[in-house]
Amino acid sequence: MKILVTGGLGYIGSHVTTLLLNKGISVICLDNLENSSEVVLDGIKTITRRQPIFKNLDIRDKNLLRILFDEHIDIKGVIHFAAYKSVEESVRKPLQYYQNNVGGLLNLIEILTKEEIPLIFSSSCTVYGQSKKLPISESEPFQPPTSPYGFTKQVGEKIIEHSCTAYPNFSAILLRYFNPIGAHPTAKIGENPQGIPQNLVPFLTQTVIGKHPVLKIFGSDYNTPDGTCIRDYIHVMDLAQAHIDSLNFLISSKESIFETFNVGTGNGVSVLELIKTFEKVTGEKVPYEYCEARSGDTVSSFADVEKIEKKIGWKANYSLEEALKNAWEWEKNH
């Protein structure tokens, strides 16, 4: 049995690949290296002492994708990470985002529905926007998308839902990630953003290591206890484990499945709390200053995680402290 991981050398995909290999599962890592590099394979090999089959392939190339499935008829599940993920870039390059995130998914799903191969899809809490209820449960409605990126996740979810309805033997799980952070505890793989990071934790670690003079906190007078925004930060290893548990659930089920799960800790943490926790666990000082709020930011977002725990028995194990410690070790190591 093989599992195909698209975007398998990216941030989340590489961590999932290590867990699959450690379980003795054969993995095909498909990646066009647009936002990753083959060096990640070395990290995966060092951690697991095994290696995935690597395919440098673009999911937008439908013919090559078909050939891959013809060559590997024992693919029993697909975990689909390959997509673009920058909110800001998606506003400047909407067509590329639709082509890759929606077009790529369509190419893949055409094959999966035909071959009846189950799918796990990377969605995001961005589909909820600023939810009216907190914590956010899976039944909360989508809010109007604030970026083309966010819209590609909403559309992707709908494409998969409609495919599950139309093809009764096709199964899928949508995982809505909250805020993935941290790195593998060995510090051999982690997040490697191109250019200036827009996400909080990579910008913070890069600032502390000296790549930026100061971390700007976007907004200080939000309606939260300390005035800064609240998020649900989930360790990438916990997130990776949610994929393994979802895959087991999909593969072991006798019936077709269509499920949506939040993947978060259930805890809301403010920007200021995160900075203070980082300082406490690393002993490093974070130079920061307040600046204007970032347009489009939601004030508070954290997950109701009851459903995934009840249905598949997954819950987060790592603490915020461990996630920040691992993020810092990775920053120093690569």
Ligand code: NAD
């Ligand atoms: P990433 O950019 O590190 O990984 C994506 C990988 O896919 C990269 O290695 C890239 O080279 C590859 N890729 C992109 N387009 C491709 C294509 N057309 N063909 C083949 N390979 C392609 O991103 P990530 O943080 O690991 O995110 C993975 C998925 O999770 C994405 O779909 C993203 O939207 C989603 N997600 C991420 C976050 C987050 O904060 N990281 C949050 C919510 C959802």
Ligand code: UD1
């Ligand atoms: C961003 C994306 C979202 C994506 C999520 C997880 C936006 C608008 N949204 O959300 O679509 O699903 O990442 O990858 O980009 N912050 C600072 N200073 C910084 C960076 C961030 O104060 O330099 C603050 C932000 O205002 C926010 C928090 O830190 O309150 C987290 O920011 P970020 O890591 O960008 O994640 P999200 O805003 O949740």
